[in-house]
Amino acid sequence: MFKQADYVIIGVSDMARSVNFYHNILGLPLKFETKEWSEFDTGKTIIALHPAAKGAKPVTGSESILPGSCSIGFVTSDIESSFRQLQSKGVSFVQPPVSREGEGIKLAVFLDPDGLALSISQALEPTEKTESSPISA
Template identity: 35%
Template sequence: MEHRISVVLVGVKEMERAIAFYRQVLGLPLKFQTDQYSEFQTEGAVLALEQREQVIATGPAFTFPTANIRRDREGLQKAGVNFWQDLREESYGWVMMIEDSEGNIFEIVEYKA
């Protein structure tokens, strides 16, 4: 077994709405799409969306790093994104938690140098 994560799978209720969020709000390039499953290419693992009848959001499943969290926060606010936890400072950097169009919660982090 390789010691790396190749795919992060996120459950969604409405595929088209979720694709729009990840493409338009976060700017991720869509790699592959069907009615039930879609993939976005990131600089690391593939982010996959899988359509499910019931989605249970349990907390941050993944983290997006950024070089400018304040700029990203402003853009996300303009896009009407729901902030689950607003910008805060931690020992390792600045963090905020947002909700996607399907209620999944994840982090955006600007790590300290």
């Protein structure tokens, strides 16, 4: 059903401190760093850092990323089929498959038994990317 793990997002309380740790201490090659999002080049699976929500409760999606938590994304060739298969196994989705403008993917989000957000994504065909992208003047 899945091809590979696509990315891991780690919620952090201090972006600069965390980038220093993953880049300078662990030696991961830094792709880019911003206050809101940083990524490391780790081959086929991206490791990304995202600020943790301040005073957040248990993880329920990207708005509630806590320090020390992560979100794992899996790639599938047929997101609708994977969505139905997982639903049939009792998986609850917090976001059904939706096209993500500008990202070139269709993404669905579900939770593990502890509330960790996991996602499945499928690359959009070029015509799908065009259809979901805003028209530029």
